[in-house]
Amino acid sequence: MDDTQRRAYWRKNLRLMAVLLAVWALVSFGAGILFVEPLNEIVVGGFPLGFWFSQQGSILTFVALIAIYVWRMDRLDREFGVAEDEG
Amino acid sequence: MSQIQLWTLIFAIITFGIYIYIAYASRVSDTAGFYVAGGGIPAPANGAAIAADWMSAASFISLAGIVGLAYNGYAGGVFLMGWTGGYVLLALLLAPYLRKFGKFTLPDFVGDRYSETTRLVAVLAAIVVSFVYVAGQMAGVGLVFTRFLGVSTEIGVIIGMAIVFFYAVLGGMKGITWTQVAQYSVLIVAYLIPAVAVSSRVTGIPLPQIGFGAILEELNGLQADLGLAEYSGAFTQISMPNMVLITAALMFGTAGLPHVIVRFYTAKSVRAARYSALWAIFFIALLYTTAPSVASFTKLQIMKDLDGATLATVPDWFNQWADVGLITTAAGGPVADLGTSTFSYTDVMINNDIIVLASPEIGGLPAPIVGLVAAGALAAALSTASGLLLVISSAVANDVYYKKINPAATEQRQLMVGRIAMACAIIVAGYFGVNPPGFVAQVVALAFGLAAASFFPTLVLGIFWKRATATGAAAGMISGLVITFAYMVWTIPIYGGSEGLFGIPATGIGTIGMLINFAVTIVVSKMTPPPSEEMQELVEEIRYPGRTDLVKRHAGGEAIGH
Numbered sequence: 001m002d003d004t005q006r007r008a009y010w011r012k013n014l015r016l017m018a019v020l021l022a023v024w025a026l027v028s029f030g031a032g033i034l035f036v037e038p039l040n041e042i043v044v045g046g047f048p049l050g051f052w053f054s055q056q057g058s059i060l061t062f063v064a065l066i067a068i069y070v071w072r073m074d075r076l077d078r079e080f081g082v083a084e085d086e087g
Numbered sequence: 088m089s090q091i092q093l094w095t096l097i098f099a100i101i102t103f104g105i106y107i108y109i110a111y112a113s114r115v116s117d118t119a120g121f122y123v124a125g126g127g128i129p130a131p132a133n134g135a136a137i138a139a140d141w142m143s144a145a146s147f148i149s150l151a152g153i154v155g156l157a158y159n160g161y162a163g164g165v166f167l168m169g170w171t172g173g174y175v176l177l178a179l180l181l182a183p184y185l186r187k188f189g190k191f192t193l194p195d196f197v198g199d200r201y202s203e204t205t206r207l208v209a210v211l212a213a214i215v216v217s218f219v220y221v222a223g224q225m226a227g228v229g230l231v232f233t234r235f236l237g238v239s240t241e242i243g244v245i246i247g248m249a250i251v252f253f254y255a256v257l258g259g260m261k262g263i264t265w266t267q268v269a270q271y272s273v274l275i276v277a278y279l280i281p282a283v284a285v286s287s288r289v290t291g292i293p294l295p296q297i298g299f300g301a302i303l304e305e306l307n308g309l310q311a312d313l314g315l316a317e318y319s320g321a322f323t324q325i326s327m328p329n330m331v332l333i334t335a336a337l338m339f340g341t342a343g344l345p346h347v348i349v350r351f352y353t354a355k356s357v358r359a360a361r362y363s364a365l366w367a368i369f370f371i372a373l374l375y376t377t378a379p380s381v382a383s384f385t386k387l388q389i390m391k392d393l394d395g396a397t398l399a400t401v402p403d404w405f406n407q408w409a410d411v412g413l414i415t416t417a418a419g420g421p422v423a424d425l426g427t428s429t430f431s432y433t434d435v436m437i438n439n440d441i442i443v444l445a446s447p448e449i450g451g452l453p454a455p456i457v458g459l460v461a462a463g464a465l466a467a468a469l470s471t472a473s474g475l476l477l478v479i480s481s482a483v484a485n486d487v488y489y490k491k492i493n494p495a496a497t498e499q500r501q502l503m504v505g506r507i508a509m510a511c512a513i514i515v516a517g518y519f520g521v522n523p524p525g526f527v528a529q530v531v532a533l534a535f536g537l538a539a540a541s542f543f544p545t546l547v548l549g550i551f552w553k554r555a556t557a558t559g560a561a562a563g564m565i566s567g568l569v570i571t572f573a574y575m576v577w578t579i580p581i582y583g584g585s586e587g588l589f590g591i592p593a594t595g596i597g598t599i600g601m602l603i604n605f606a607v608t609i610v611v612s613k614m615t616p617p618p619s620e621e622m623q624e625l626v627e628e629i630r631y632p633g634r635t636d637l638v639k640r641h642a643g644g645e646a647i648g649h
Binding site: 006010017020033037045046047048050052054058062066067070074077082083 | 160161171172180183299300303304319320327330335338356357358359368630632
């Protein structure tokens with residue numbers, strides 16, 4: 001990779017990180033804590049929604065966020081020819 | 088010997104036999120194998136090892152009870168979100184870059200990126216945090232032996248020490264990692280079987296995560312009848328700002344714990360380090376989404392079983408756990424004080440650990456399952472203990488002995504020092520397991536705050552900000568640590584017992600300490616000369632996967648100017 005490519009790779013990496021971390025904060029601190037009271041007015045499958053986010057939803061979201069990160073970074077590595085063979 | 092004791096013994100012997108066999112099959116003969124398993128662990132196995140390393144005796148035995156009983160549902164979310172959310176930070180901000188950097192330990196990164204002084208601060212912090220933790224694990228092993236087999240705590244701890252000694256000293260990180268894979272399998276099976284059984288019995292839905300929703304309304308109703316706050320209600324126990332502070336301290340602390348971070352060095356490649364984080368959060372989520380479900384329906388079942396009960400009519404599990412003192416009257420006296428009167432849930436005090444330990448019986452499962460739960464608790468305690476012991480021994484052998492005392496030491500000699508350090512650490516840990524200092528329980532929860540205030544900002548800035556200097560990092564780490572520690576001492580009941588400032592609890596101050604660390608590191612770095620061109624280039628290179636010259640030369644041992 002030359003310098004321009006490096007900068008492009010890093011910028012894309014940072015943008016992906018920023019989006020994923022924004023979701024991370026919104027779901028855990030947002031839905032699980034700050035907005036829990038209005039969300040608790042909505043009940044789905046027996047769960048007040050805010051309570052569900054703090055005890056189940058946020059954890060499931062964390063798994064999904066890391067899965068998306070791993071998948072997108074694999075794609076980014078291939079695009080810039082720095083992919084490694086083994087997983 | 089009762090049925091339960093017999094089955095506990097059978098499961099303990101089978102699982103210990105498996106661990107010893109794995110240890111023997113994966114013994115090592117070089118330092119790379121001893122410290123980081125030769126960097127050759129496949130991602131799913133590494134993920135399972137991280138999960139077992141991370142989930143301690145406390146996660147396995149106490150988490151459900153803490154959420155359901157001590158924190159009355161919603162407030163327990165601080166632990167559920169706090170102890171899982173940190174993995175997102177680890178995966179995105181630390182794991183790939185630390186793996187690319189190579190090397191063996193967390194102080195290695197701090198020392199090479201910044202300076203030898205900051206390395207020593209990191210060594211000290213890593214050893215203190217790890218010892219505090221490991222004492223708790225050894226005590227956990229003793230606890231399981233006492234409760235399920237009726238032997239003394241001392242004998243329980245000594246048996247646990249002997250097992251850990253065997254596979255950790257012989258196999259180092261390689262032995263520990265493969266044993267942890269087996270231990271994860273044991274602990275998750277032992278956790279899920281009773282959870283599914285209790286869910287089926289109480290809610291009619293076998294999947295605990297779904298059954299959870301079906302009983303919440305009933306649980307809230309029962310709690311209201313007894314005058315307790317709503318189980319799913321927000322901020323009945325902890326205020327909104329403190330929920331945020333405590334959750335954040337646990338999250339950022341998780342991302343700064345040495346025994347978790349070192350795990351990413353054992354991955355095969357940068358890509359494998361990312362996948363390890365994914366497998367780890369998946370394996371952890373299996374237990375962490377099940378725990379709050381178990382908490383709710385076991386609590387519901389307990390309340391129903393005890394509604395208008397008398398000592399003559401209580402179910403078997405009540406008597407069994409009352410006998411060992413885990414169930415007392417609300418005032419703390421023996422349950423015999425209740426006499427012949429009828430009582431309910433609020434008239435007795437039920438220990439947090441009961442929710443998991445008694446769940447097979449509450450779910451109507453036979454004795455072998457109770458034995459399996461005991462084996463699961465032992466697996467959780469032993470796996471965490473061994474991971475922590477490795478951090479201690481590698482900090483002593485690699486960062487102090489090899490890097491500071493005798494840089495000319497041969498591979499064989501380093502390995503020997505590592506093994507001796509491990510053996511000493513096991514003995515010290517065993518001692519604290521038998522004679523736990525009064526402050527351990529307090530400090531374990533606070534260790535996260537300390538890790539958040541010290542390691543996390545230093546690592547993140549070291550990777551993402553080339554301009555971060557050694558002086559800046561040292562000043563940041565020290566101010567974060569000192570302020571956090573001082574506030575903790577000032578507010579913990581057994582020491583200062585002060586109210587603190589703005590009602591911030593000792594468990595939440597780590598978040599403030601972390602922000603201070605970030606601010607101080609940035610300001611001081613701006614005022615000091617930038618790191619050398621070569622160091623900035625090294626930081627640049629760890630951002631990209633694949634082999635690069637400078638990182639390769641550096642990993643080969645070449646010194647790079649700060």
